[in-house]
Amino acid sequence: MSRIYKFLDDRLNLSPLLKEIADHQVPDHANPLKTPTALIYCFGGICLFILLLQILTGVFLMLYYVPSPDNAYAGVNYIQNELAFGGLVRGIHRVGASAAVVMVFLHMMRVVLTGSYKNPRELNWIVGIVLLLTVMGFCFTGYLLPWDQKAYWATTVGVNMVESIPLVGNFLAAALRGGSEVGMLTLVRFYVVHVMFLPALLVIFLAAHFFMVRRQGISRPL
Amino acid sequence: MMNRDAPSATQAGNPGSFYPNHLFVESLAALAVFAATVLAAYVWQVPLEEMADPGDTTYVPRPEWYFLFYFQLLKYFEGPLVVVGTFFLPLLTLTLLILLPFLDTSPTTDIRKRPCAAALSLAGVVAVVALTALSVVEDESHVDKIVLPPITEEQITAGREIFNKFCMLCHAIDGKGGFMAPDLTQIGSRANRAYIERVIINPQIVSQTTIMSVIPLSDAERHEVSAFLSRKK
């Protein structure tokens, strides 16, 4: 292990980089080993962990999933009922989505409780809101993908709500559906948004989030 | 207010270091969440319902639990007010959230000295929790009382009569009746009561070309037949 590291370090000069990432002090008020209540400062890290879990399980689900009305249901049915551990992986992805919502919510509560959105962290708060909306977007688009009755009709209701927005509602709803009814085009675009657009958005804004957290340090109580 | 805690490079190993100490604690917490997630996924078989049928407009969908509060909120805005629930309230919430750091500008971070921010966020949390709870409660009473009253012996007896009168022409039960339609002797073990109700309301959900006709039963009569049939196991 250390020899591999030395090999790489000699050639790529990794140490300064790793130091920058890992070698810093966690202040006592945010350190659960010193202050047990500081566990609330772990919520952000747990969010990250769940999102990684979602990516991993999601990639496995993609192996058997084809986004067309005929194949989507068959694929999920196969994953759920025949594939070894398929039901478990799908279950983790589904429960993980709930866990992500809960943890992001709790993390946000912690930031409000400790007043951490204040100067100079306003920008990171706004980045956080983008992350929240991204997570909600994952939930909304993912719900359609199994293409069962619940998926289909819940999405129909959801998109119909968009229709009631003044002026642009009809246009937005048609753009979401790719037509006048939820159908093949809707499935394909929800799928693409779920596995390409939102992950890209997530990675970009997570990078910004973590860059700012490291740059500004964790807020301290005043 | 920049407060970078001076990273002293050689302190790895003391209890305050990010790596490895803090990362270890953080990993333990994540592991606990992971274990809970896997356990829940294992115990709770994630549902997969029938394949989507765009023709079946009788299906009443439920959103995932974390959207229930919003679903409940929308129930209070009807007709021309719908747009308040679907557009103006979300817009207002989002604007407030984004502006929070610029509205709450006092330098203190102590929650006790920020009554406005504290009250507002508490109100938000309470509203979300209360609406979710309300939605769950209303939902249960909806399924049990309004759509499906509890099954009584009178209902079953009355249901048998209605069945003999309207359904036996086509359906056989306990060895008697027609042969143009599936034998319903064990329908209760194949299908739940809600499904039976939906078939009676709209026979086409069984098949687009079915010969089963829509039989004009009152709500009470329909409940009686479905009570009778759902007990045939």
Ligand code: HEM
């Ligand atoms: C997508 C999920 C998110 C992830 C993975 C994430 C991750 C993190 C992490 C690891 C930290 C370091 C401190 C801690 O763990 O508490 C942090 C801090 C922070 N987060 Fe998030 N976060 C997410 C969403 C949000 C949201 C929704 C908001 C608020 C709207 C937010 C606002 C902040 C702020 C202001 C800080 C700085 C706190 C301080 O310095 O005390 N984050 N985030």
